[in-house]
Amino acid sequence: MKRLLLICSALLMMMSARAQFPMMGGGNAAPKVTGRISATILDSLTKQPVEYATVSLVNTKTSKPVNGGLTDAKGKVSIQNIAPGEYKMVVGFIGYTSKNVMVKTTPEKPDNNVGDVFLSGSASTLNEVTIEGKKNMIENKIDRMVYNAEADATNAGGDATDVMRKVPMLSVDINGNVQLRGSAVRVLINGKPSGTMANSVADALKMIPADQIKSVEVITNPSAKYEAEGSGGIINIITKKSNAEGVSGSVNASAGTRQNTGNFNLTAKSGRFSANTALGGMYAYPQDSRVVFFNQLPQSEENGVVIPASQVLQDGTSAWKREMFNGSLGLDYDFNAYNNISTNAKYNRFYNGGPGSSLITTNVGGSPINSTNISSTDMTNNNLDWNMDYRRTTKKQGEEFSIAGQLTEGRNINDFSNNINGNSLTGSVNTGKNREYTVQTDYVYPFSKTVTFEVGGKGIFRNIKSEFGQGSGKIFDYDQNVGAAYSTIAFDLTKKIKFKGGLRTEYTAIEYNDINGDLINDDYLNLFPNAVISQTINGSTTIKLAYNKRIQRPSLAYLNPFNNESNPVNTFEGNPSLDPELSHNVELGYSTFIKGSMINASLFYRNTRNVIENIVRAASGITSTTFANVGNTNSYGANLFGSYNPTPKWTLMSNIAVNTYEIRSREDLQGMNEGTYINYNFFMRSATAFKGGWNLELFGVVNSPRYTYQSKTQAMFFYGGAVKKDIMKKQGTIGLNLLNPFNRDLHINTVSQSADAYQTQNIYYPLRQIGLNFSYKFGKLKFTEKKKIKNDDVKQDQQQGGGMGGGMGQGK
DSSP states (O other): OHHHHHHHHHHHHHHHHHHHOTTOOOOSSOOOOOEEEEEEEEETTTOOBOTTOEEEEEETTTOOEEEEEEOOTTSEEEEEEEOSEEEEEEEEOTTBOOEEEEEEEOSSSOOEEEEEEEEOBOSOOOOOOOOOOOOOSEEEOSSOEEEOGGGOGGGTTOBHHHHHTTSTTEEEOTTOOEEETTBOOEEEETTBOOGGGSSOHHHHHHTSBGGGEEEEEEESSOOTTSOSBOSSOEEEEEEOOBOSSEEEEEEEEEEESSEEEEEEEEEEEETTEEEEEEEEEEEEEEEEEEEEEEEEEOOEEETTEEEOOEEEEEEEEEEEEEEEEEEEEEEEEESSSSEEEEEEEEEEEEEEEEEEEEEEEEEETTEEEEEEEEEEEEEEEEEEEEEEEEEEEOSSTTOEEEEEEEEEEEEEEEEEEEEETTTEEEEEEEEEEEEEEEEEEEEEEESSSSEEEEEEEEEEEEEEEEEOSTTTOOEEEEEEEEEEEEEEEEEESSSSEEEEEEEEEEEEEEEEEOTTSOEEEEEEEEEEEEEEEEEEETTTEEEEEEEEEEEEOBOHHHHOOOOBOSSTTEEEOOOTTOOOEEEEEEEEEEEEEETTEEEEEEEEEEEEEEEEEEEEEEETTEEEEEEEEEEEEEEEEEEEEEEEEEETTEEEEEEEEEEEEOOEEOTTOOOSOOSOEEEEEEEEEEEEEEGGGEEEEEEEEEEOOEEETTEEEOOEEEEEEEEEEEETTTTEEEEEEEESTTOSEEEEEEEEEOSSOEEEEEEEEEOOEEEEEEEEEESOOOBOOOOOOOOOOSBOOOSTTSOSSTTOOOOO
């Protein structure tokens, strides 16, 4: 019944919006038109076609060149993607006098065939019109910071992880996991979730070539239009899309001592129709990783049975490989200047696993017993995302109506076995199936150039099924349905003071079977206000004050009760009883640009209830890890980002993030970190461009010790560099990348302690990478983005390797 109510609510909101605004439209930009202007250029005396004549269009209102082309052997030329308006067509060729022809197009008639244009002979020539433009690398907007990756030449040949390390306010650990101000963050691609982010954000980022990234938006104060998910904020990766007539694309490949990647992207556009396809893959060689576990348990009693104190030491290695593949196909069609429809399907597959062996020493009552475990682990995750989007604009610039639907399906398998001393075999297979439906509608209406109103609604319907008892037939059947409505308004208080605020309402209904098979129902209603006010000083300096309320729902990786025994001395299972995190965030920000250099500084305060963290507990003589709402926290922090150019071709960049960590814990939960601690992250980068298309980049990252209520992970440092060279008339790049070249392994030490368990974990992770990369782009590249549906409302597992339970790693 609740699902039916949610669906009806979403439909009513869409019908109401349509009835109230019959001319609903799309986008905050002017209406896009894929019209064309064509002509035939002839010699005025011979009436023969003039081949290779230059034809350029100049906007009569702005006097700026818009587009152009060359005539073919028949003297014909067709100039695509022309917005409605009045233009001056400038035609010329060596030996002829240039000629100007006035041309007009309208939204109702976007195409205009000028017909024959005659050129008269002359000694003068027509200079070619060159259209150039370059964005600033960093842009500061009222609710976000934008890093324009396409303006940074050093990104060529890398992947999205390399790009994210350069983005203001973000911190990236050695595995590629991303945080914003020490808290969870939601990563979107083109404003929507992607299947490649489902199980491991770190692995998914490695699948996106840096050359395909147009910009990265760091949204610290998301408006009510966005899902309220992500206590730290939202990261939106905007990829490049070709809007040029014809065929264009790119090829990227890298080969190294640690992993190999390959990616291909192709776009074809003809008139109002365009298609895009992409293929990508990654293969990481099996390399020995050493893991040393030590567990110490006091004497305990379980079901009336006394379990003596024990110590367990596990020292082993594994040789896991990683394989990833994704493919996508997108279609886009403009019916006319005001109506657009698009669809996109994307499939991705992750595989992570391999053999391992370990020596286990168990000491009970002073009598050590040695055993050997030969293990095998295979984790496969498959996802399919399909979406359909419709957008309508009107003659009123900025007015937009859109409706979108999305289907996400996933199938994840976790298969493991342990052979202890050759005669004791344990194993399990967990298969999880995820399905999610989403419908969303949005309407934007600009009352004036300085006042914009937005309203919309959304319904998300999730279901997962997972067998969590080995051979028992016990099924974890979990439904989570979310209905939301929002409205926002943005206006200028003065010429220099801007305001943007809104309110989002979200209703969540949950239904699942617990481990005993009993049906559990839960629901909650939340209001999420947000507001930001900014003032511009002297045109280059901005200060802002912002407030927002956010939620962090546990993803299915946190909820699955499947008992994962792939490590026989430290099992893992989810907790279906978790409550969502709720946080209140306040930020004071300052940005200034000084002669090409930039400083961005911010102070923030965050209050979070029901913090979700890993906890360790004793279980039948071993340790078990799960998740729990450990308590509440108040966090204070600061962020400083700076970019400085000692010379025009040398850029120094630094990012420093600091925040406090303190948990006011539950009375029934004991931890080792009950004071106030400081987390910090430091990133330093130097990028230099040389003559001949050479680029040199060096960087280093320092992460402080990281704290949770029951654990501490020691500080770590890693570094790297790259040398790159433009080739093939700057259409291609070849380079050499280095990561930790002087140390094979990165030592990661974690200590965890609860009331009944003590555990240490030492991981020697093979990090060193030496690799060659190559990238090549072809065709015309003019990039745009289209609005897509976005689900950003669940907490994802940020551990290495993604979700621990099969079927549970679906971040939506």
